[in-house]
Amino acid sequence: xxxxxxxxxxxxxxxxxxxxxxxxxxxxxxxxxxxxxxxxxxxxxxxxxxxxxxxxxxxxxxxxxxxxxxxxxxxxxxxxxxxxxxxxxxxxxxxxxxxxxxxxxxxxxxxxxxxxxxxxxxxxxxxxxxxxxxxxxxxxxxxxxxxxxxxxxxxxxxxxxxxxxxxxxxxxxxxxxxxxxxxxxxxxxxxxxxxxxxxxxxxxxxxxx
Amino acid sequence: xxxxxxxxxxxxxxxxxxxxxxxxxxxxxxxxxxxxxxxxxxxxxxxxxxxxxxxxxxxxxxxxxxxxxxxxxxxxxxxxxxxxxxxxxxxxxxxxxxxxxxxxxxxxxxxxxxxxxxxxxxxxxxxxxxxxxxxxxxxxxxxxxxxxxxxxxxxxxxxxxxxxxxxxxxxxxxxxxxxxxxxxxxxxxxxxxxxxxxxxxxxxxxxxxxxxxxxxxxxxxxxxxxxxxxxxxxxxxxxxxxxxxxxxxxxxxxxxxxxxxxxxxxxxxxxxxxxxxxxxxxxxxxxxxxxxxxxxxxxxxxxxxxxxxxxxxxxxxxxxxxxxxxxxxxxxxxxxxxxxxxxxxxxxxxxxxxxxxxxxxxx
Numbered sequence: 001x002x003x004x005x006x007x008x009x010x011x012x013x014x015x016x017x018x019x020x021x022x023x024x025x026x027x028x029x030x031x032x033x034x035x036x037x038x039x040x041x042x043x044x045x046x047x048x049x050x051x052x053x054x055x056x057x058x059x060x061x062x063x064x065x066x067x068x069x070x071x072x073x074x075x076x077x078x079x080x081x082x083x084x085x086x087x088x089x090x091x092x093x094x095x096x097x098x099x100x101x102x103x104x105x106x107x108x109x110x111x112x113x114x115x116x117x118x119x120x121x122x123x124x125x126x127x128x129x130x131x132x133x134x135x136x137x138x139x140x141x142x143x144x145x146x147x148x149x150x151x152x153x154x155x156x157x158x159x160x161x162x163x164x165x166x167x168x169x170x171x172x173x174x175x176x177x178x179x180x181x182x183x184x185x186x187x188x189x190x191x192x193x194x195x196x197x198x199x200x201x202x203x204x205x206x207x208x209x
Numbered sequence: 210x211x212x213x214x215x216x217x218x219x220x221x222x223x224x225x226x227x228x229x230x231x232x233x234x235x236x237x238x239x240x241x242x243x244x245x246x247x248x249x250x251x252x253x254x255x256x257x258x259x260x261x262x263x264x265x266x267x268x269x270x271x272x273x274x275x276x277x278x279x280x281x282x283x284x285x286x287x288x289x290x291x292x293x294x295x296x297x298x299x300x301x302x303x304x305x306x307x308x309x310x311x312x313x314x315x316x317x318x319x320x321x322x323x324x325x326x327x328x329x330x331x332x333x334x335x336x337x338x339x340x341x342x343x344x345x346x347x348x349x350x351x352x353x354x355x356x357x358x359x360x361x362x363x364x365x366x367x368x369x370x371x372x373x374x375x376x377x378x379x380x381x382x383x384x385x386x387x388x389x390x391x392x393x394x395x396x397x398x399x400x401x402x403x404x405x406x407x408x409x410x411x412x413x414x415x416x417x418x419x420x421x422x423x424x425x426x427x428x429x430x431x432x433x434x435x436x437x438x439x440x441x442x443x444x445x446x447x448x449x450x451x452x453x454x455x456x457x458x459x460x461x462x463x464x465x466x467x468x469x470x471x472x473x474x475x476x477x478x479x480x481x482x483x484x485x486x487x488x489x490x491x492x493x494x495x496x497x498x499x500x501x502x503x504x505x506x507x508x509x510x511x512x513x514x515x516x517x518x519x520x521x522x523x524x525x526x527x528x529x530x531x532x533x534x535x536x537x538x539x540x541x542x543x544x545x546x547x548x549x550x551x552x553x554x555x556x557x558x559x560x561x562x563x564x565x566x567x568x569x570x571x572x
Contacts, residue, residue, distance in 0.1 A: 019459070026466035034459045041453030080423055096424050103387035111389060112331045116550060124557035124568055143558060150551055153521040155354050155529075156544045174519065182508035189484070 002206035013204040016196060119146075145173040223299045223306035224251040231284075231295045231314035236325075239289040239318030245281045249299040249306060256300050257282075264292040264313060274300075287316040334549060339542040346538025354540055359498055359516035360529045366496045366515075367404050370471035376411035377401070378470035380461060380486065381425055382477015382501070383417045383454060389524070390502045391421055394477035395428050396527035397500070401474060402432035406441055414447040415464060417457045422449040458482035462489040475499040475514065476523065479506045487513035500526065 004010065018033035058074055061067040076098060082091040123146045130136035151163060152170030159167055201207045226246040234241040244259055259282045260269040272295075275282045287293060292313040299306040346352060370377045379401055381394045398414065405412040414429060416422035426447040433442035450460045462485065465473065473490040475483070475497065483499075483506035490497045491513045499510035500518030510517045518526055524543065528536030557568030 022462065026463065031463060034456075034463045037453070037456040038451045038460050041451045041456040045452040080419075083423070083426075092423060093427065096420075096427060099386050099420055100392070100424065103385070103392065106387045107389045107392070108332065109325075109328060112328050112335070113325075116331060117327055120550060120553050120557065120568075123554050124561060126558075126561040126567055127565055143554065146554065147551060150547050154544050154547065155357070155521075155525050156352065156541045158353065158355060177504070178508040178511060181505050182512070185505060185508070189481075 004204050004206065009204055013200055016200060144169075149173050223254060223301055223304050224249045225306035225308045226257060226297045226299055227308065229295060229297050229308045229311040231293065231311040233314060233316050234283065236319055236322040239316050240285065240287060242284040242287045242293060242314050242316050243281055244284060244295045244297065244311065246297045246308060248278070248280055251299065251301070251306065253301045253304070254299045254306075255302070258298040258300055258305075259284075260296040260298065261293050262295075262310075264294070269296065284316075289316050289318060291315060335542075335546055338545045338549070339539065342538040342542035342545065343535060344538075346534040346541070349534070352534065352537035352541055354525070354529060354537060357518070357522055357525065357529055359500065359518045359522065360526055362496070362498060362516045363401065363530060364404065366472040366498060367401070367408055367410060369496055370405075371408040371410045373471045375471035376413050376468055377405055377472045377474070378413045378415075378461075378464065378468070378490075378495070379474040380415065380477070381421060382475075382479055383457065383482065384421075384478035385418050386420045386424060388478045390478040391418075393523050393526065394500075395421070395424055397474075397476055397523075397530065398425060399428045399432045400527055400530040402429040403436050406433040406436045406438040409441065411443070412446050413464060413468060413470060415450045415457070415461055416448065417450060417452060417454070419449055419452070422447065454480065454482055455485075458485045461486055465489050465493045465495070469493060470495050473497045475501075475510065476518070476526075477501065479503055479510075484509040484513065490514070 004013075015033050015036070018029040021027055022030045058070050062070055062074075076095050079091045079095045083089045123143055125136075125139045125143050129139040148166050148170035150170070152167040152174065154163065154167070157163060198208065202209065226249045229244065229246045231242050231244045234243050246257070248254070248257075254277050256277055257275045257279060259272045259275060261272045261284060262269045272284055272286075273282060282297075284293070284295075292315045294313050295311045297308045299308075367377060379398055381398055382388070382391050384391045386392070402412060404410075412429065414425050416425055426444070429447050430439075430442050430444075433439050450457050464470075465486075466489065470493070473486075473493075473495045475486055475490070476499065479486070479501050480503070483501070483503070487497060487499060487510055497514035498516045498518070499514040500523040501507060501510065502520045502523055504520070507517065507519055511519075521543070525540050528540050553568070560566040560568060
């Protein structure tokens, strides 16, 4: 056993243990680590936003007389702060409306392209897929799975007649997918935990190499 | 000496790449030219050096080096309107083979991205269907919507919080405002806030994204005003925590165990923190209603929460809770759109199998 002489390793180890203490119950050690984490991350976020976004993207170009139209954009962004002035706090709705419009527009394009067109392309069964019987079989299973799953998400029709068994098969497909995803992600999380243990037992306590 | 030079010329060169052509990259914002060539037949080629010469300039500049299997190179430093021509040199150690010069090309932006025509047609179909269902809803057509267990539980869960005298926690996901799940979550937050305002139940809304925080605050404030309880709105109930994912998760976990909310809503976009939040909520004894369209996080919510809105159910939720005719019309529109998608998949498969017509080429 050779304890680390590095004070930063000690700080990291103590904070790791403080966070792990949450497994027992909420306690002052966890609370201290939580507040420190939130405070440090906010400090980092503000510094990052200032140095990596505001200065290079706004202050530098405008300061050098370039991209002066950015002043208008900055003005709209600054309207977020009007909520601190009750008399004109309604102005905050202007940047919100712009952002919501932008967000909806951007996500609309993405949703149609990635969520519909690409999915349809990937689901359609073609002759080429039968070059090998296994890929052909999987393509058919995927097509059936997608049809059943989409049917499960019909909301404006009552689940009776043919819709009942088809939507039931749909949720079975969904749950099989979730099961696989669950197992895979749990594996990844355990590897994260192992990483922390390696840090505590290796970097800090020097018990393992 | 002359013989040495002839030998060098004969044996120290590689077969050059052929058909070198340059053209503006289509459907972009400009500033890019693509250079294409047919690879040298010489198997010893290691790489291709791409050279560029501006019109009127005397010198050729090396633009970059492409691997031996490459047959194109993107010049991403071509100012719009400047004409360039290109040469490609096959290289192997000390040997090289220089191609013919390409014709001149210049980068230019395009106003219309023709590669996105299928998207435009798809969007037009979707909008037309929605317009039709909205119009039907506006005229008072009856809109049926099937039972969604997770949403039926909202009222019950909020009632429980009221009876227990404990707050309700609403986590609007960790994504930004341009995420569909966030927009859906804010719609649901509006409906939940109306109910908490009616019941007089404290509402806690911690936020990760500064913009989402501002919108969430306005949504809650308006909901309280809409049910005639603007005085009950507590400005501190909707607050910003931090942008850092796990610091946010740590803070929300702390809130769950310190404030002991009776009901937790985890609705929106979530990543690796989903299980951390849901598991802590379960430990705290709260009734939990979760909803997300993040496929990899849904299994965790299903495992640790009482009710889970799976993907599309999240988008239907605000209409389901509010029962507003126009929103119900949107649900009907979504269903018609799903029928179109199913028809595309089935029709595409039939065409591909029966007539070998690939719908994927059209899309």
